[in-house]
Amino acid sequence: MEKLCVHTMTTKPWSLDDCARHYPAAGVEGITVWRQYLEGRDPLSAGAMLRDAGLDIVALCRGGFFPAKNATGLQAAIDDNLRAIEMAEALGAPQIVLVCGAVPGQPLEESRRQITEGIAAILPVARQANIRLAIEPLHPMYADDRSAINTMAQAHAICDALGSPAHLGIAVDVYHVWWDETLEAQIKLAGERNRLFAFHVCDWKTPTTDLLNDRGLMGEGCIPIRKIKSWVNAAGFNGFNEVEIFSNKYWSMDQNEYLQRITSAYQQHVL
Amino acid sequence: MEKLCVHTMTTKPWSLDDCARHYPAAGVEGITVWRQYLEGRDPLSAGAMLRDAGLDIVALCRGGFFPAKNATGLQAAIDDNLRAIEMAEALGAPQIVLVCGAVPGQPLEESRRQITEGIAAILPVARQANIRLAIEPLHPMYADDRSAINTMAQAHAICDALGSPAHLGIAVDVYHVWWDETLEAQIKLAGERNRLFAFHVCDWKTPTTDLLNDRGLMGEGCIPIRKIKSWVNAAGFNGFNEVEIFSNKYWSMDQNEYLQRITSAYQQHVL
Numbered sequence: 001m002e003k004l005c006v007h008t009m010t011t012k013p014w015s016l017d018d019c020a021r022h023y024p025a026a027g028v029e030g031i032t033v034w035r036q037y038l039e040g041r042d043p044l045s046a047g048a049m050l051r052d053a054g055l056d057i058v059a060l061c062r063g064g065f066f067p068a069k070n071a072t073g074l075q076a077a078i079d080d081n082l083r084a085i086e087m088a089e090a091l092g093a094p095q096i097v098l099v100c101g102a103v104p105g106q107p108l109e110e111s112r113r114q115i116t117e118g119i120a121a122i123l124p125v126a127r128q129a130n131i132r133l134a135i136e137p138l139h140p141m142y143a144d145d146r147s148a149i150n151t152m153a154q155a156h157a158i159c160d161a162l163g164s165p166a167h168l169g170i171a172v173d174v175y176h177v178w179w180d181e182t183l184e185a186q187i188k189l190a191g192e193r194n195r196l197f198a199f200h201v202c203d204w205k206t207p208t209t210d211l212l213n214d215r216g217l218m219g220e221g222c223i224p225i226r227k228i229k230s231w232v233n234a235a236g237f238n239g240f241n242e243v244e245i246f247s248n249k250y251w252s253m254d255q256n257e258y259l260q261r262i263t264s265a266y267q268q269h270v271l
Numbered sequence: 272m273e274k275l276c277v278h279t280m281t282t283k284p285w286s287l288d289d290c291a292r293h294y295p296a297a298g299v300e301g302i303t304v305w306r307q308y309l310e311g312r313d314p315l316s317a318g319a320m321l322r323d324a325g326l327d328i329v330a331l332c333r334g335g336f337f338p339a340k341n342a343t344g345l346q347a348a349i350d351d352n353l354r355a356i357e358m359a360e361a362l363g364a365p366q367i368v369l370v371c372g373a374v375p376g377q378p379l380e381e382s383r384r385q386i387t388e389g390i391a392a393i394l395p396v397a398r399q400a401n402i403r404l405a406i407e408p409l410h411p412m413y414a415d416d417r418s419a420i421n422t423m424a425q426a427h428a429i430c431d432a433l434g435s436p437a438h439l440g441i442a443v444d445v446y447h448v449w450w451d452e453t454l455e456a457q458i459k460l461a462g463e464r465n466r467l468f469a470f471h472v473c474d475w476k477t478p479t480t481d482l483l484n485d486r487g488l489m490g491e492g493c494i495p496i497r498k499i500k501s502w503v504n505a506a507g508f509n510g511f512n513e514v515e516i517f518s519n520k521y522w523s524m525d526q527n528e529y530l531q532r533i534t535s536a537y538q539q540h541v542l
Contacts, residue, residue, distance in 0.1 A: 104477040104493045108450065141412040143450035144477045144493045150450055179379065179414035179421055206375040206415045211479055222375045222415045 004266050005030030005058045005240035007200075008037045011259065012251045016046060020053040026259045030056040030240040033091060035084065043090035051092065058240045059134070059171075059198060060084060060093040065101035066118030067111040067148065074114060077101070081122045088131045095132035095197055097171050102148040111148035116158050119168065127167045134171035134197035135159070141211055152177055152186030159195055169195035172232060173244065175202050175215060178223040184231050191235025199232050201225055201270055202245045213246045217261060219269035229270060241270055275537050276301030276329045276511035278471075279308045282530065283522045287317060291324040297530045301327040301511040304362060306355065314361035322363065329511045330405070330469060331355060331364040336372035337389030338382040338419065345385060348372070352393045359402045366403035366468055368442050373419040382419035387429050390439065398438045405442035405468035406430070412482055423448055423457035430466055440466035443503060444515065446473050446486060449494040455502050462506025470503050472496055472541055473516045484517045488532060490540035500541060512541055 016037045063084040068074045100115045135155040138147035155170045190196040203221030208214050287308040334355040339345045371386045406426040409418035426441045461467040474492030
């Protein structure tokens with residue numbers, strides 16, 4: 001069960017307290033906290049509660065969504081990301097996952113420019129707080145409204161454009177990038193440039209019946225998870241393997257039973 | 272309405288006779304025929320019927336699906352493609368669109384190798400029949416079971432690997448490739464290598480509620496169709512603009528009314 005981290009969104013029906021109680025009991029060692037789980041709570045005490053439960057806080061999820069149609073929207077996005085940095089610092093999360101954003105109909109190159117500028121604007125604050133920012137390339141099927149950054153190459157381009165700052169890197173989620181023939185090379189490059197910050201696992205089911213919430217448990221689909229993990233490890237990554245599954249099907253079942261399936265799938269198809 | 276072609280699958284509820292009657296009446300000049308519309312018909316007389324109706328036959332759709340788990344499956348795929356070439360020749364279609372195929376769980380590189388070998392096997396027959404083969408890169412969300420060729424770069428790689436034969440080229444469908452930051456360069460390259468064989472249009476809706484059958488009418492989504500068309504035309508393509516829409520929503524409405532919407536969207540968002 002080594003290095004197993006679960007995203008709170010994976011067990012969506014559970015509260016943060018439920019996660020703190022059930023994750024360690026199942027052998028889960030790490031947790032990535034989605035921001036909505038901290039609504040109405042003090043992040044400082046939430047962080048202490050998770051650590052007291054024996055969990056490593058791997059990341060806060062998610063910042064980003066930089067693109068907007070006007071200056072007000074762009075500034076609002078930056079302000080929101082600055083709040084996320086504050087929240088991560090209080091929680092004790094060492095990094096924030098960035099889902100970069102997109103505005104339907106706005107040229108992708110314009111969104112990419114806004115994303116680069118947005119990251120540039122928050123980077124000094126992140127550095128000061130010692131919070132790392134991990135750009136997560138999203139599958140091209142989310143290019144319309146979730147992220148204009150759809151490949152590792154594009155994530156690298158932003159890191160390069162900003163001068164390869166130490167606090168900026170990439171989160172590799174197998175669901176988003178498994179199809180890319182350049183993936184191995186891009187992961188290797190991320191290792192060389194010290195920007196391989198996170199590794200997320202789940203699986204791609206055939207058929208996939210929903211663009212958002214029909215991800216599979218590891219082993220249920222076609223993604224060569226172990227092969228990609230070997231590339232990530234060869235590139236020097238030795239952090240947590242984060243299980244991030246959005247699934248109407250799994251959210252509707254008993255979450256303790258589901259967590260058992262997760263740990264079992266983790267042992268069979270990730271380790 | 273110049274250069275407007277409609278795929279028979281776009282107006283799925285209609286038979287080939289319905290298409291022959293209604294397309295020209297609406298101003299449609301070209302037709303791409305899906306193979307199932309020829310089931311139980313003589314392709315020679317079907318072709319004559321379409322031409323008599325005033326339609327240009329733009330392509331036969333679709334060949335491909337080369338990958339398989341064993342030699343029997345691989346040979347069956349080649350045989351099927353040889354039948355498609357015969358059918359295209361009888362119909363009078365100058366080219367076949369190739370949806371290349373994939374086997375869930377089989378490494379994509381293996382599928383790509385099988386695709387390359389499959390095309391190599393049928394190419395001499397296609398050349399002899401003077402039928403062009405157009406590789407259609409499919410969106411990465413179809414990499415599991417529909418096509419291991421998901422970018423223009425991969426389509427180019429196959430054409431290059433086979434020595435750039437004159438009868439092998441690429442079909443650009445905006446739905447599949449709009450998100451690719453290298454798209455303009457890839458289209459330009461396709462022009463330079465005389466392999467830009469087809470241009471398909473529709474739109475990407477936000478939200479998209481079905482991975483297969485929720486495509487939008489041109490103008491309904493976020494794809495910069497005119498911009499991509501300008502690249503295609505700048506690269507020397509002056510063939511038909513093919514409307515290929517799979518949509519449960521549109522298939523359930525009156526198809527004549529839908530065809531009016533198609534011609535209107537074509538004038539407003541493509542020409």
